[in-house]
Amino acid sequence: xxxxxxxxxxxxxxxxxxxxxxxxxxxxxxxxxxxxxxxxxxxxxxxxxxxxxxxxxxxxxxxxxxxxxxxxxxxxxxxxxxxxxxxxxxxxxxxxxxxxxxxxxxxxxxxxxxxxxxxxxxxxxxxxxxxxxxxxxxxxxxxxxxxxxxxxxxxxxxxxxxxxxxxxxxxxxxxxxxxxxxxxxxxxxxxxxxxxxxxxxxxxxxxxxxxxxxxxxxxxxxxxxxxxxxxxxxxxxxxxxxxxxxxxxxxxxxxxxxxxxxxxxxxxxxxxxxxxxxxxxxxxxxxxxxxxxxxxxxxxxxxxxxxxxxxxxxxxxxxxxxxxxxxxxxxxxxxxxxxxxxxxxxxxxxxxx
Amino acid sequence: xxxxxxxxxxxxxxxxxxxxxxxxxxxxxxxxxxxxxxxxxxxxxxxxxxxxxxxxxxxxxxxxxxxxxxxxxxxxxxxxxxxxxxxxxxxxxxxxxxxxxxxxxxxxxxxxxxxxxxxxxxxxxxxxxxxxxxxxxxxxxxxxxxxxxxxxxxxxxxxxxxxxxxxxxxxxxxxxxxxxxxxxxxxxxxxxxxxxxxxxxxxxxxxxxxxxxxxxxxxxxxxxxxxxxxxxxxxxxxxxxxxxxxxxxxxxxxxxxxxxxxxxxxxxxxxxxxxxxxxxxxxxxxxxxxxxxxxxxxxxxxxxxxxxxxxxxxxxxxxxxxxxxxxxxxxxxxxxxxxxxxxxxxxxxxxxx
DNA sequence: CAACAGCGAAAAATCGATTTATCGATTACG
DNA sequence: CGTAATCGATAAATCGATTTTTCGCTGTTG
Numbered sequence: 001x002x003x004x005x006x007x008x009x010x011x012x013x014x015x016x017x018x019x020x021x022x023x024x025x026x027x028x029x030x031x032x033x034x035x036x037x038x039x040x041x042x043x044x045x046x047x048x049x050x051x052x053x054x055x056x057x058x059x060x061x062x063x064x065x066x067x068x069x070x071x072x073x074x075x076x077x078x079x080x081x082x083x084x085x086x087x088x089x090x091x092x093x094x095x096x097x098x099x100x101x102x103x104x105x106x107x108x109x110x111x112x113x114x115x116x117x118x119x120x121x122x123x124x125x126x127x128x129x130x131x132x133x134x135x136x137x138x139x140x141x142x143x144x145x146x147x148x149x150x151x152x153x154x155x156x157x158x159x160x161x162x163x164x165x166x167x168x169x170x171x172x173x174x175x176x177x178x179x180x181x182x183x184x185x186x187x188x189x190x191x192x193x194x195x196x197x198x199x200x201x202x203x204x205x206x207x208x209x210x211x212x213x214x215x216x217x218x219x220x221x222x223x224x225x226x227x228x229x230x231x232x233x234x235x236x237x238x239x240x241x242x243x244x245x246x247x248x249x250x251x252x253x254x255x256x257x258x259x260x261x262x263x264x265x266x267x268x269x270x271x272x273x274x275x276x277x278x279x280x281x282x283x284x285x286x287x288x289x290x291x292x293x294x295x296x297x298x299x300x301x302x303x304x305x306x307x308x309x310x311x312x313x314x315x316x317x318x319x320x321x322x323x324x325x326x327x328x329x330x331x332x333x334x335x336x337x338x339x340x341x342x343x344x345x346x347x348x349x350x351x352x353x
Numbered sequence: 354x355x356x357x358x359x360x361x362x363x364x365x366x367x368x369x370x371x372x373x374x375x376x377x378x379x380x381x382x383x384x385x386x387x388x389x390x391x392x393x394x395x396x397x398x399x400x401x402x403x404x405x406x407x408x409x410x411x412x413x414x415x416x417x418x419x420x421x422x423x424x425x426x427x428x429x430x431x432x433x434x435x436x437x438x439x440x441x442x443x444x445x446x447x448x449x450x451x452x453x454x455x456x457x458x459x460x461x462x463x464x465x466x467x468x469x470x471x472x473x474x475x476x477x478x479x480x481x482x483x484x485x486x487x488x489x490x491x492x493x494x495x496x497x498x499x500x501x502x503x504x505x506x507x508x509x510x511x512x513x514x515x516x517x518x519x520x521x522x523x524x525x526x527x528x529x530x531x532x533x534x535x536x537x538x539x540x541x542x543x544x545x546x547x548x549x550x551x552x553x554x555x556x557x558x559x560x561x562x563x564x565x566x567x568x569x570x571x572x573x574x575x576x577x578x579x580x581x582x583x584x585x586x587x588x589x590x591x592x593x594x595x596x597x598x599x600x601x602x603x604x605x606x607x608x609x610x611x612x613x614x615x616x617x618x619x620x621x622x623x624x625x626x627x628x629x630x631x632x633x634x635x636x637x638x639x640x641x642x643x644x645x646x647x648x649x650x651x652x653x654x655x656x657x658x659x660x661x662x663x664x665x666x667x668x669x670x671x672x673x674x675x676x677x678x679x680x681x682x683x684x685x686x687x688x689x690x691x692x693x694x695x696x697x698x699x700x701x702x703x704x705x706x
Numbered sequence: 707c708a709a710c711a712g713c714g715a716a717a718a719a720t721c722g723a724t725t726t727a728t729c730g731a732t733t734a735c736g
Numbered sequence: 737c738g739t740a741a742t743c744g745a746t747a748a749a750t751c752g753a754t755t756t757t758t759c760g761c762t763g764t765t766g
Contacts, residue, residue: 009419010477012722023746028724036744055475059412059421060722063751066362068412078437087431088458100472102455105441119453122408124363262642271644289615290643291624365752376716381754389714413752416721 011052019048031056058100062124067316072120072128073103074113074140076156080255081284082299083131086154089305090129097313099126106140108133113140121147127312129154135199136160152312154304158199159325164311166326168299170200170281171207173330177251177279177297178211180332184340186249186277188220190240192233192261193253195225204253204281222247230256237264248341249277255284258294273339283333292336303328364405372401384409411453415477420669425473425481426456427466427493429509433608434637435652436484439507442658443482450666452479459493461486466493474500480665482507488552489513505665507657511552512678517664519679521652523553523634524560526683530604530632530650531564533685537693539602539630541573543593545586545614546606548578557606557634575600583609590617601694602630608637611647626692636686645689656681 017024022041030037030045037045048054062068071094075083087103094101102120106113110133117140120128128151132138136157144151145162157165181189191208193201205223212219224240226232237260252258258280265276272278272292279295280287287294307326370377375394383390383398390398401407415421424447428436440456447454455473459466463486470493473481481504485491489510497504498515510518534542544561546554558576565572577593579585590613605611611633618629625631625645632648633640640647660679 013724014722024723025725025747026745029745032724038744041745055471057477057722058475059415059477060751061724062412063416063722063753064724065751078431078440079434080437081432084431084433084437087456088460091458100455100476101457102453103440104454105444107441118408122411123453124410124412259638259642262639266642266644284639285612286615286637286639286643289612289619290639291619366754367752377753378717378755379715382715385754391714394715410752413721414754416723416752417754418721 010057011054012057013054016045016048016052016054019052020044066124067126068124069099070123070125071099071101071312072117072123072125073101074106074116074120074128074130075103076106076108076131076133078103078105080282082255082282082301085301086131086305089302090309093305093309097309106133110134110138110140113138114143117143117149121149125149127151127316129308129312131155132157134196136163136165150312150315152308152315154308156197156200158203160323162323164308164315164323164325166304166308166311166328167200168297168304168330169327170203170330172327173281173297173332174204174207174251175211176330176332178208178215180295180334180338181249181251181277181279182212182215182219184249184277184338186247186341187216187218188222188247188249190222190224190245190247190250191253192224192237192250192257194228194230194233194257196228197254201225201253208251220247230260233257234260234264237261238267241268247276249279249338252278252280255280255282258282258296262294272337277339277341278337279332288335295335295338296333298331298333300328300330363410364407365410366407368405369398369401369407372405373397419477420479421477422452423476423478424452424454424665425470425476425478426454427459427469427473427481427483428456429459429461429484429486431456431458433635435608435635435654438654439484439658442655443662446658446662450662459486463487463491463493466491467496470496470502474502478502480504480669482661482665484508485510487549489516489518503665503668505661505668507661509550509553511556513676515676517661517668517676517678519657519661519664519681520553521650521657521683522680523556523683525680526634526650526685527557527560527604528564529683529685531561531568533648533687533691534602534604534630534632535565535568535572537602537630537691539600539694540569540571541575541600541602541694543575543577543598543600543603544606545577545590545603545610547581547583547586547610549581550607554578554606561604573600583613586610587613587617590614591620594621600629602632602691605631605633608633608635611635611649615647625690630692630694631690632685641688647690648688649686651684651686653681653683 013024013027017027022045026037026041027045030042073087073090075087077083091101104116106116113133128149130140130151131154132140136153141153151163153160153163153165155167157167159165191205195201209221212221224236226236241264250261252261261278270276281297283296283298287296307328366377366380370380375398379390379394380398383395426440426443428440430436444454457469459469466486481502483493483504484507485493489506494506494516504516506513506516506518508520510520512518544558548554562574565574577589579589594617603614605614614631623629634650636649636651640649660681664677
């Protein structure tokens with residue numbers, strides 16, 4: 001049997017060497033696939049490895065290299081489908097290359113983001129996949145530059161002069177949403193978002209506006225954003241509706257905004273799409289089972305993860321050249337929450353005074 | 354300035370020792386807070402640390418200990434709110450104690466679960482928080498036992514003879530759901546779930562059934578489960594409804610089941626709660642903004658995480674004694690998806706032939 | 707005054723691997 | 737036949753810390 005039940009100390013490379021009657025260096029070479037080892041000795045090493053159930057200690061193995069076989073991933077949160085899927089994908093891709101992924105959540109805090117990065121630097125990670133809280137110009141990216149770390153920035157970024165970036169093509173997707181809504185005849189559209197995420201919010205906003213105005217110069221586009229959290233956004237939206245504003249469609253630039261919009265519709269007794277249309281950036285599993293199903297922009301998580309890892313490992317392996325800025329195409333899922341303005345009877349009043 | 358721009362090699366403890374004019378051992382002692390160091394030398398060490406921006410290499414620091422300051426967390430998936438929150442909580446708790454959390458996803462595969470565990474053993478993690486794919490009797494738990502690893506099992510477990518377990522009190526919560534549904538007058542209830550997760554499914558099933566029958570001995574409880582994935586569950590449910598079965602309420606034992614139920618209701622044009630009532634185990638943010646809002650059992654994520662970490666560190670620090678099995682109380686959120694049977698006009702027929 | 711205790715710090719061993727330098731034996735060649 | 741080249745493997749250095757052992761010095765005591 002190739003196992004020692006509940007053994008106290010795991011066998012080290014020296015134990016293997018002892019059993020095989022060779023030196024530790026030879027064991028190391030056999031396991032590394034070096035060919036200058038006599039076949040007979042190689043076999044004895046492999047037998048000893050099998051017998052003892054020996055496995056390399058990755059920590060000790062990494063000690064001598066400047067870059068350890070660890071990839072750090074920093075996400076703003078783990079609670080959403082998007083970042084959950086992202087971590088799953090990144091983990092698989094890192095594993096494929098024999099690296100361990102260490103994921104951490106910055107919890108939407110730039111201070112924490114930098115602390116985590118410092119800790120990853122302590123770990124001498126080979127590279128970092130950073131999804132910044134705000135954008136590519138935060139303190140975390142500065143820290144990475146100042147310390148010569150290699151990394152890739154994803155999601156809430158557009159482009160950077162030091163790091164490769166990968167994100168969803170928000171602008172193109174938003175233009176497509178504009179096509180959809182203007183095509184349906186909407187002439188007064190409300191956009192909601194969080195300004196904190198400057199990079200992507202501006203791209204999504206501009207992408208939508210440019211296309212919408214091109215299609216219909218007389219269109220009215222209102223914008224409501226809040227700086228940090230969603231609660232101010234909720235009250236702004238409430239005030240906006242209470243003041244009698246009555247757009248025929250709402251485009252939310254982020255998932256939490258979609259939830260806020262839905263709950264405000266509820267408060268006022270408005271139904272989609274008869275009373276108002278709704279499109280959200282970022283898809284979620286539940287959006288297709290509710291009534292109505294919610295139209296959404298689907299972000300290409302797998303492509304972003306895959307491209308980010310490709311770029312990262314290119315740099316880890318010493319790849320030179322100017323940083324690239326990739327934009328991965330999104331898919332816009334038309335669903336029942338979008339209709340034509342006035343497509344059905346309004347079931348609730350616009351204001352309550 | 355306490356920084357060297359983009360330096361190639363980070364300062365080691367010997368660099369600090371050199372600058373302070375002492376030995377590496379002394380530096381280590383100062384940083385560890387040993388008091389047998391002359392205050393003057395201690396100050397010089399601290400100055401050198403500040404000057405060079407020195408930080409301990411956690412990898413090297415851990416080399417000599419049998420248990421490294423790493424906690425492994427293995428979750429079945431990262432995509433759901435529940436496990437996302439769980440990882441966030443666990444990460445914070447591990448950090449507080451100066452440990453690094455390395456999270457991995459078993460992707461609902463027991464094979465992968467064991468592979469990950471083996472890798473964590475290679476890392477000599479101090480402890481593991483394992484949320485098993487199936488239950489406490491899987492190959493992963495066996496591996497942990499055979500290799501003398503310390504760990505805590507959470508979520509899909511009831512109790513174990515080797516490890517502490519922490520999970521939501523599914524049985525009590527399900528009894529409460531039974532109270533709610535039977536109290537509303539439901540006499541024909543369908544329960545759906547995945548049998549794979551034997552431990553929790555049985556607890557939830559029994560907890561519900563016992564209480565429901567106690568309240569109303571004539572109640573009819575149908576159960577539909579599928580073994581591995583949700584797709585068979587979906588078709589079973591479809592067949593069940595197509596055969597003319599018409600329960601007045603559905604209790605889903607897991608989140609994905611709630612989504613399946615909702616989508617099948619959609620297919621048939623049934624609305625909650627007029628046509629059928631729905632309660633799901635596991636809450637999600639969207640459930641309160643949809644129309645109707647979906648009643649759900651809220652799992653005490655923070656308590657589970659906190660209790661798991663407490664138990665784990667007790668063992669890591671050498672705590673003895675028989676394993677404990679904790680059950681944390683859930684909260685049942687009554688929402689609009691639950692009504693009385695026949696509480697409104699049926700908008701769709703039960704069958705289509 | 708020799709022996710000893712106590713203090714603070716340096717030297718050395720250790721953790722478990724990798725990598726470089728070295729070494730002995732065999733073979734090739736002038 | 738002596739020296740050089742080659743092959744395979746070992747010894748030793750290294751990574752960056754921690755921990756144990758040793759050491760030098762001061763001060764106390766019999």
